[in-house]
Structure formats: structure tokens, C-alpha cells
Amino acid sequence: MSRIGKLPIAIPENVEVEVKEQIINITGPHGKLVREISSTISIQLANNFLTLKKRDNSRFTNQLYGLSRTLINNMIIGVSKKFDKTLMLEGVGYRAQIVNKDLVLNLGFSHPVLLLIPDGIEVVLEKNGIIIIRGFDKELVGQFAATIKSKRPPEPYKGKGILFKGEIIKRKVGKSGK
Incomplete structure (x- = not known):
């Protein structure tokens, strides 16, 4: 029950x-x-x-x-x-911009990543490494945030990537130099 x-x-x-x-x-x-x-x-x-x-x-x-x-x-x-999700860009040179109705992400690739912002979603950029996604449909806000994060998920060695605010990355120890 x-x-x-x-x-x-x-x-x-x-x-x-x-x-x-x-x-x-x-x-x-x-x-x-x-x-x-x-x-x-x-x-x-x-x-x-x-x-x-x-x-x-x-x-x-x-x-x-x-x-x-x-x-x-x-x-x-x-x-x-309204609902909101906050994403943080961690890494040297990782940037986000809004051009027309597109979110342009520079994530260390040889090309920028373009994402079309869906209707009903508002994207706000704070400082240079914080992306705030707002909308009235919780499902759509969460899905768009997950799509952004999937473009560069955080890696466990240096902690670079896109992560949710408050998310903790379990760090791994690299090779030991003998």
C-alpha cells in the first residue's frame, strides 16, 4: 500500500x-x-x-x-x-555561451558542442562555469540537464567534466612513479 x-x-x-x-x-x-x-x-x-x-x-x-x-x-x-538544476563546468578552458536558441559548450574537444534549448526551458549562465536550467516541467528540466552532463561526464582522476551542484566525485589515485 x-x-x-x-x-x-x-x-x-x-x-x-x-x-x-x-x-x-x-x-x-x-x-x-x-x-x-x-x-x-x-x-x-x-x-x-x-x-x-x-x-x-x-x-x-x-x-x-x-x-x-x-x-x-x-x-x-x-x-x-518552477524547477531548476545547477550544473558546474570543471576544467581548464571549459566554457558555456548562449547563441540565439543554442547552448554552445567548449569542453576541450576540437569543436564546440551545440545543444538546442527546448521550449519551456530557460538557461542562465552565471560567472563562467555555472549553468542554471529552469522550467516548469520537472521531467524536461532533468532530461536537458542530463543531456548536457552526458557531453562530458566527470572523470575520477582529475575531476574534470560537467557535474551537478553538490555532486561529489569519488577520486581515484593515479599511477605511482617508481
């Missing part, structure tokens, strides 16, 4: 929620998100609270129960506050 799925979701005043059968539309000051929920779960909207109920007690329904509640809660938080 999911303890997360049982919890009601509070809806802030600046967020509108519309439920049509299994499709939920959430509109807020930062954007609009739509998601279809499994037919094994019912959604009730009352008194600025959303509650989810299981229609049967199968294993599949139990797996989706807490997940569905968390996805809906993230949608509400996203359209009201």
Missing part, C-alpha cells in the same frame, strides 16, 4: 486544475501541463485538494498509485514555482 498515494494534493490559489475523465490539465502563472493518468486510478477534485483512489487492488495499480500522485504534485509545483 502506497503511503505517498494516499496523501491529498493541495492546490495553490494561482493554479487551475481541470480533470476530464483520465486527463488532467494544470494551468499556472508559469505555464500549462497536461497528463493522462492510468484508468486504474480515479481522480477527485474537491475544496482545492486533489485525491487519488485505486479502482482495483492489482500489483500494477499499486505501482502506479504513488507515481501518479507524485507526477501530479510535480506538475502543480512546476506551474506555480
